[in-house]
Amino acid sequence: MSVTTTYIVDVTSDHGCKNSDSVTIHLFCNSSQIFVPNSFTPNGDGQNDVFYPRGTGVKGIKAFRIYNRWGELLFERDNIEINDASNAWDGSYAGGKPRPDVYVYIVDAICETGEPIFIKGDVTIIK
Numbered sequence: 001m002s003v004t005t006t007y008i009v010d011v012t013s014d015h016g017c018k019n020s021d022s023v024t025i026h027l028f029c030n031s032s033q034i035f036v037p038n039s040f041t042p043n044g045d046g047q048n049d050v051f052y053p054r055g056t057g058v059k060g061i062k063a064f065r066i067y068n069r070w071g072e073l074l075f076e077r078d079n080i081e082i083n084d085a086s087n088a089w090d091g092s093y094a095g096g097k098p099r100p101d102v103y104v105y106i107v108d109a110i111c112e113t114g115e116p117i118f119i120k121g122d123v124t125i126i127k
Contacts, residue, residue, distance in 0.1 A: 003027065003113065029111035031119045033057045034082070036107060039124040042091035042098040050088035051123055053107045058082040058117070063108040066123075068093075074103065082109070091125050100127045 006024040034055040040048050053064060061082060066075040066089050080087040091098025106120045 027057075027113050029057070029113045029115035029117060031117055033111065034107060034109060034117060034119060036105065036119065036121060037123065038121070039126050040091070041126045043127065050085060050090050051105075052085055052088035053082060053109070055082050057112050059110045059112050059114070061107060061109045063106065065106050067104045067106075069102065069104075098125050098127075100125050 008022040074093040075089040077087045
């Protein structure tokens with residue numbers, strides 16, 4: 001279900017009594033539907049080695065970008081799925097090894113409702 005929907009139930013008893021009721025499920029779209037970790041450890045141990053957005057209720061991510069403190073674009077993926085570790089950042093830039101520092105990310109996504117979600121924040125590489 002990706003739109004607000006009303007469900008109606010009509011019941012009739014064995015004695016012919018009738019009743020009806022309804023409930024409306026309202027879908028919402030906000031930044032709480034996307035979880036972005038605030039740190040990761042790209043040390044090759046198989047635990048928390050890459051950085052990517054996770055969540056539910058998201059149709060897709062139009063843009064996922066990482067910048068250094070000087071505003072230089074280090075990593076970019078466009079038109080990817082949420083929870084897609086194959087499009088994650090491993091902390092490297094231009095073939096270099098990850099450097100412990102704080103980086104800025106942006107996630108430009110679309111909810112299943114069709115509404116846009118734009119979030120930004122920072123992530124720390126921990127060695």
